[in-house]
Amino acid sequence: METLAPMTGRFVLLDRDGTINQEVDHLDHPDQVALIPGAAAALRDLRSAGLGLIVLTNQANVGRGLLPPDRLEEINDRLAALLSDEDVRLDGLYVCPHAPEEACECRKPRPGLAVRAAADHGFLPYEAFVVGDHAADMGLGRGIGAVTILVRTGHGEDELATGAGAQADHVVADLSEAAGVILDIVLSEARR
Numbered sequence: 220m221e222t223l224a225p226m227t228g229r230f231v232l233l234d235r236d237g238t239i240n241q242e243v244d245h246l247d248h249p250d251q252v253a254l255i256p257g258a259a260a261a262l263r264d265l266r267s268a269g270l271g272l273i274v275l276t277n278q279a280n281v282g283r284g285l286l287p288p289d290r291l292e293e294i295n296d297r298l299a300a301l302l303s304d305e306d307v308r309l310d311g312l313y314v315c316p317h318a319p320e321e322a323c324e325c326r327k328p329r330p331g332l333a334v335r336a337a338a339d340h341g342f343l344p345y346e347a348f349v350v351g352d353h354a355a356d357m358g359l360g361r362g363i364g365a366v367t368i369l370v371r372t373g374h375g376e377d378e379l380a381t382g383a384g385a386q387a388d389h390v391v392a393d394l395s396e397a398a399g400v401i402l403d404i405v406l407s408e409a410r411r
């Protein structure tokens with residue numbers, strides 16, 4: 220069953236590792252991609268409510284020469300296939316392949332990936348929701364004026380301990396709970 224196209228004009232900008240799929244040290248093979256329990260259902264609920272879904276991911280290991288670009292593509296294809304098995308389609312997936320020392324404009328928390336996605340898909344960044352397990356995700360969200368939601372999966376728990384919660388509008392257990400927060404906000408606005 221094909222899921223509905225975005226109707227609200229609002230988008231959820233999602234981190235990949237530790238947010239949708241399980242955090243793995245040096246993820247470098249498609250076989251290592253495993254969805255976090257409840258993640259696919261959460262994405263399906265968001266899409267059913269008319270929200271667009273876009274993944275923004277830092278993959279510095281490409282820039283460091285540790286992850287070949289074609290392997291990265293296989294990993295992203297695997298993620299898309301696992302989601303497709305659960306009737307979820309992403310609107311887009313944007314990668315920063317640069318190492319930190321390259322000082323690019325797209326490595327989160329810098330806004331480059333979100334700016335590119337907003338231009339391609341025609342949404343207002345400050346109307347977006349940013350969900351991730353890292354301070355960099357919260358920094359990105361703050362930078363574009365989005366609602367920021369930190370999940371405790373992946374590195375989330377550790378990040379909370381080092382202060383990432385200060386940049387988060389909401390701190391939740393996982394993507395499933397994040398979807399609940401987003402749907403509450405969208406539905407309460409629709410009633411106004």
Ligand SMILES: [Mg+2]
Nearest residue numbers: 234236237352
């Ligand atoms: Mg992450």
Ligand SMILES: [Zn+2]
Nearest residue numbers: 315323325326
């Ligand atoms: Zn970059």
